[in-house]
Amino acid sequence: MASIEEKAEAVREDLADREGVLVAFSGGVDSSVVAALARDALGDDAVACTAKSETLPEAELDDAKRVADEIGVRHEIVTFSELDDPDFVANDGDRCYHCRTMRLGKMFEAADELGIPVVCDGTNASDADGGHRPGLQAVDELDAYSPLLAHDIDKDEVRELADAYDLSVADKPSMACLSSRIPTGLEVTEQKLSRVEQAEELVRQWGFSQFRVRDHDGLARIEVGRDELDAALNEDFVAAARDRLTDLGFDHVTLDLHGYQTGSVSPESDESEGDESEEVPDAVAGNEATGDSDADEPLVEDVFASEYPTAE
Known part of the structure; x- marks a missing residue:
């Protein structure tokens, strides 16, 4: 089995064969490691790009700017709105598919404008566990390249590499986009x-x-x-x-x-960390471990269904 150092070197050699790459960059640990590897491999032909929208907390955008500066990679920001898509607003079980399609679409537009042939994302080997991954479907359909996944680098190894690069986000908890706080439906x-x-x-x-x-x-x-x-x-x-x-x-x-x-x-949706993913099945609190199908209904529907005596 290849060591983490050997895997990292294989990614660098892989990316060095490209004429340039644009990394879908949230400033989380996965995309930061991809950006660092790309910067090593390609120098100024590597660009980190963050998509700014209503679902990205301002603090996360500030983090992305700061981490890009740590890495020394060129950083571009594009702007779009998921709220322009009625399918996203409806917030069905494929919300993350709609979001990722729009977000990566903006990355491909930016790459085209910059004359960059390849768009990379931060999907790692731990993300591809066979669960419900509508966000990954968008990655496949748009033909984005996932170097961590391609070289079998899992989440623990990503954090190892972040430590090796002395990145401040090495131990940063996953931070899903704000829409993940709203129950499906x-x-x-x-x-x-x-x-x-x-x-x-x-x-x-x-x-x-x-x-x-x-x-x-x-x-x-x-x-x-x-x-x-x-x-x-x-x-x-x-x-x-x-x-x-x-x-x-x-x-x-x-x-x-x-x-x-x-x-x-919410059941069976991605929690997406910018362009990375926690991507585990969501469930109403209390049903997580059992996968109870009753979790398919939004919790809020019944929170106040009954009248309870309260002190005046």
């Missing part, structure tokens, strides 16, 4: 994306490292890493989260006592 809107982004910025400012704020049509469900649950129960944080998130337009604010779970909002 509930329309994606600019208002929802904006309030999720602002809510997560509050959680970030309080020092949490692994978290999501899920938007169940007006109910904010805050998830934090299980080792951070005690901090989330801090009275000051509870009061700040309740007040600030209510101000943002949420009707109710909750803390999920299961803790953070990747893809806990």
